[in-house]
Amino acid sequence: MNYEIDDIIVKLFKKTILIILNYNKQICSEQLDLIQRKKLSIALNDNKFRTTYVKYDKIHFNLSFLKYMWAMIYTLFNFSHKIQKLESTNKWDGNALALPGAHNIFFMKKWANILKMNNIPWFENYPSPDAEDEESKVSNTTFHFAIAFIYFHEYSHIVLEHKSSVTESVLLAQEKEADINALSIMISENDDDYKKRSIGKGICLSMIIQLFIIDEIAMISSKTHPDIDHRIYNALDYLNIKERYPSEYMKRLVSLGCNFFIIENDYKLKVQRHENSDSLNESIMQFFDDIKKELSDYKK
Numbered sequence: 001m002n003y004e005i006d007d008i009i010v011k012l013f014k015k016t017i018l019i020i021l022n023y024n025k026q027i028c029s030e031q032l033d034l035i036q037r038k039k040l041s042i043a044l045n046d047n048k049f050r051t052t053y054v055k056y057d058k059i060h061f062n063l064s065f066l067k068y069m070w071a072m073i074y075t076l077f078n079f080s081h082k083i084q085k086l087e088s089t090n091k092w093d094g095n096a097l098a099l100p101g102a103h104n105i106f107f108m109k110k111w112a113n114i115l116k117m118n119n120i121p122w123f124e125n126y127p128s129p130d131a132e133d134e135e136s137k138v139s140n141t142t143f144h145f146a147i148a149f150i151y152f153h154e155y156s157h158i159v160l161e162h163k164s165s166v167t168e169s170v171l172l173a174q175e176k177e178a179d180i181n182a183l184s185i186m187i188s189e190n191d192d193d194y195k196k197r198s199i200g201k202g203i204c205l206s207m208i209i210q211l212f213i214i215d216e217i218a219m220i221s222s223k224t225h226p227d228i229d230h231r232i233y234n235a236l237d238y239l240n241i242k243e244r245y246p247s248e249y250m251k252r253l254v255s256l257g258c259n260f261f262i263i264e265n266d267y268k269l270k271v272q273r274h275e276n277s278d279s280l281n282e283s284i285m286q287f288f289d290d291i292k293k294e295l296s297d298y299k300k
Helices: 005-026 029-038 063-087 102-115 134-159 168-186 193-213 228-239 249-264 277-299
Strands: 041-045 053-055 058-062
Touching (some): 005 041, 058 134, 063 249, 228 277
Parallel strands (some): 041 058
């Protein structure tokens, strides 16, 4: 049976907008004045799959993109969470297909892959935003913060009055500035680690999912945007959550999300046991650096 997912995602998105509006208290007065002057607004369309963009001081979201984001958040969050839960009791044997709920995790990933090309139906017997299970509820909360970060990144381009007709180096600087401004709105230095972790899951996953959206590995690096892997790890550093091995939830979330992408693309990097999550993330960052170097040498 086909599932009326569009209405459910729209309802979920409306809750996200309420969260976005609640962040106004953390926006400086100068930016609030500019918001009111420019009359910033949010638009939602059901056109062909497209990531979020700005046009005429309006931030445009695409319905297929929102469905894709929820499916990917469900996939990556539950993939990481279930592995970490097994690791905490020394029961993780490295077999992802044997994870509890593996069928749902990998079905949602397959569905998301197709959704980038076709607006296929959602089926009633699979996870969805209106389900009552804990995995779906946490995915909803993570979705809110992921979409809020995407919104505030685009919002930052507007309020910081970034220009498109500039040099590549200026475009790159603007993208970095938009990330920092969005992070500063969503994360306060007064937030405790629990709150940072709750919000940070959405922020980091929104960036990790960009890896899965690109059409080829070469697009991980760009002259006009920060490298995607750099954005992910810069956000993790910004959160500055005090985690100690073996309880390093956010670092492990990032490493497992990136590793999912690497293995899915048939690159020969497996999740090996490391002394701690820092060591594992360093090996993943080195992998991305090696790939970018190979691509750079190939272009020469």
